[in-house]
Amino acid sequence: ESGIPIVNDGALTVCSNVPFEPFEYVGEDGEYTGFDMDLSREIAAGMGLELEVQNASFDGLQSGTVLAANQCDLIAAAMTITPEREANLAFSDPYYDSLQSLLVPADSPAKSLEDMSGKRIGIQQGTTGETYARDNAPSDTEVIAYQTDADLFQALQAGNIDGVFQDLPVNLKHADDKNFSLAGTYSTGESYGLAAKKDGSEKLITEINAQLAEMHSNGKYQEIYDKYFTE
Ligand code: GLN
Known part of the structure; x- marks a missing residue:
């Protein structure tokens, strides 16, 4: 009607x-x-x-x-x-206004995207996090695409990647797990x-x-x- x-x-x-x-x-x-x-x-x-x-x-x-x-x-x-x-x-x-962020294992010395030089970062395919990571990570960082945030987080847990680049609120949720911590936030001025x-x-x-x-x-x-x- x-x-x-x-x-x-x-x-x-x-x-x-x-x-x-x-x-x-x-x-x-x-x-x-x-x-x-x-x-x-x-x-x-x-x-x-x-x-x-x-x-x-x-x-x-x-x-x-x-x-x-x-x-x-x-x-x-x-x-x-x-x-x-x-x-x-x-x-x-x-x-909703959002930011990007890097999540790493709690024992990682990484404090920012620059510290991912020579390392592997996981991103979710087709996301703004993928674009930001590809544009801003050091040139010798390997950027690996996963289909879902669940796949990304599992890969980080398994040690298949050294960091996850993803929307801040989602990485913050994963950082509730004491085995992971945030190694940087990036103000991209995004809105959902x-x-x-x-x-x-x-x-x-x-x-x-x-x-x-x-x-x-x-x-x-x-x-x-x-x-x-x-x-
Ligand atoms: N906000 C990000 C984007 O729009 C990620 C969204 C998502 O993975 N659901 O690309």
Whole structure:
């Protein structure tokens, strides 16, 4: 009745890339949880819809292929708004500001990207962290691509890589494990946006932005923020 076309009746279908804690992960109850998932569930409810979540590779999300294939209405995946992506996607207003960071084993002497000279860093394929690491790591650093944040973290645990370059909030979550620590943060001025198909999404994006604005004014955004980012 809203006149907004959606792929599945009665649901706002969102594609994400899980796990990317604290933004999207599967909780102990088997439900999709995290900052993005709670925001999306609230937006869906505001539109009178259930939330449905589909897991996909991050590369498939940021290139827009999942939307082109009508797999979902929206991408909620801690996705940074970039000019390159804006060529293929329609973004909502920014909903979260982020930074990049380097995570290393706690016993590593590394204090920054410069200290990764001659070493291996893992990045998640297709991410802004990949771009930053490839552009800024020493030329003799080996940059190795992994599909998911889970793969990255396992590789670091196994000693297959010497560091992980990833969005700060996600590396901070991993640094809760005392075996890992942050070896640098990088202010890249990134903001996350929800994304829809480039063409024909004007009504959906307008609705999403209205829902986000409503959540900022009624305290719901702050409530969800505090749940994931305030100790
Ligand atoms: N914010 C980063 C990007 O947009 C990473 C997102 C992710 O891996 N889910 O590229």
